[in-house]
Amino acid sequence: MLSDHFTVNLIYDKKSMKSSFWNSGIVLLFILLPAGVSAQQLTPQWEELTASDWERALSASDSTCILPLGILEKHGPHAPMGSDLIVARRLALEAAGREYAVVFPPFYFGQVHEAKHLGGTFSLSSDLLWELLKETVDEIARNGFNKIVLVNGHGGNNYLLPYFVQSQLEEDKNYVTYLYSTERSPEQTEKVNALRKSDPSRDMHAGEGETSLLLHLRPDLVKLDEATRESGADQDRLDLPESLYTGIWWYARFPLHYAGKAEVATAELGKLMFDYRVKSLVKALGDVKNDHTTRIIQQEYFNKVEEPSPQGH
Numbered sequence: 519m520l521s522d523h524f525t526v527n528l529i530y531d532k533k534s535m536k537s538s539f540w541n542s543g544i545v546l547l548f549i550l551l552p553a554g555v556s557a558q559q560l561t562p563q564w565e566e567l568t569a570s571d572w573e574r575a576l577s578a579s580d581s582t583c584i585l586p587l588g589i590l591e592k593h594g595p596h597a598p599m600g601s602d603l604i605v606a607r608r609l610a611l612e613a614a615g616r617e618y619a620v621v622f623p624p625f626y627f628g629q630v631h632e633a634k635h636l637g638g639t640f641s642l643s644s645d646l647l648w649e650l651l652k653e654t655v656d657e658i659a660r661n662g663f664n665k666i667v668l669v670n671g672h673g674g675n676n677y678l679l680p681y682f683v684q685s686q687l688e689e690d691k692n693y694v695t696y697l698y699s700t701e702r703s704p705e706q707t708e709k710v711n712a713l714r715k716s717d718p719s720r721d722m723h724a725g726e727g728e729t730s731l732l733l734h735l736r737p738d739l740v741k742l743d744e745a746t747r748e749s750g751a752d753q754d755r756l757d758l759p760e761s762l763y764t765g766i767w768w769y770a771r772f773p774l775h776y777a778g779k780a781e782v783a784t785a786e787l788g789k790l791m792f793d794y795r796v797k798s799l800v801k802a803l804g805d806v807k808n809d810h811t812t813r814i815i816q817q818e819y820f821n822k823v824e825e826p827s828p829q830g831h
């Protein structure tokens with residue numbers, strides 16, 4: 519049903535098309551579009567852009583590139599291994615269709631050490647993953663993007679990406695890496711909870727929420743009948759207080775890599791969740807494109823790092 523194919527359509531104002539003169543598409547084209555921009559559609563997908571469109575894409579995106587991150591891992595017995603990237607890329611492509619940015623090709627690499635006991639998990643060593651991420655953003659930047667937005671679809675990356683972004687200060691860079699997260703909204707949470715049938719606090723992986731998103735985006739890939747073959751119940755096997763964290767917590771609670779009740783998922787809930795996420799990312803992309811401060815302050819910092827002083831100036 520869905521392909522990754524999205525294009526930006528340039529929208530004409532119908533009111534301005536009253537007379538036959540204004541109905542001339544050619545005249546409109548010259549009046550409405552800035553120099554160098556044609557009415558031809560511009561895909562946000564890096565791999566689909568032509569060399570002749572590259573400069574136009576850099577300019578239309580304000581040198582902004584989105585890197586959607588997902589993973590290959592079991593999603594209960596019923597949802598596809600690539601669920602996280604399927605959702606993250608659709609989100610990025612939908613948002614980039616409204617607030618133009620270039621979207622990096624499928625990136626299935628991330629932190630997933632907690633699921634290596636299950637078939638279908640693709641987990642690189644920490645060193646290689648770190649280098650891969652580092653070189654990926656460096657290479658994106660070398661191609662002319664000075665704003666890179668990480669859009670994460672995988673929970674296991676929540677431990678990795680904040681540190682990765684913090685580490686961008688390790689050495690002088692002429693670009694900014696932003697880590698995006700959906701804007702919180704009590705109003706949206708209320709709407710989602712009104713449609714939900716399962717306990718939100720237990721719905722963490724391949725459960726009602728995530729499966730609903732997939733039922734909305736790729737119903738052809740979801741085998742909802744299989745959802746009850748395994749239990750997504752919290753096994754709660756560790757006897758530790760909240761003050762103590764260990765890496766095995768997830769496996770201890772959800773050894774089958776399934777947390778929640780997918781059988782109650784609906785495309786309706788998925789649409790409600792997805793539409794809000796698109797709106798939130800569109801806004802964030804606008805904020806990134808309007809951000810002229812971060813890179814200047816970052817450079818000020820790097821300059822001082824070159825010549826540190828006790829006073830910091």
Ligand SMILES: [Zn+2]
Pocket residue numbers: 593601602671672673723724728
């Ligand atoms: Zn997932």
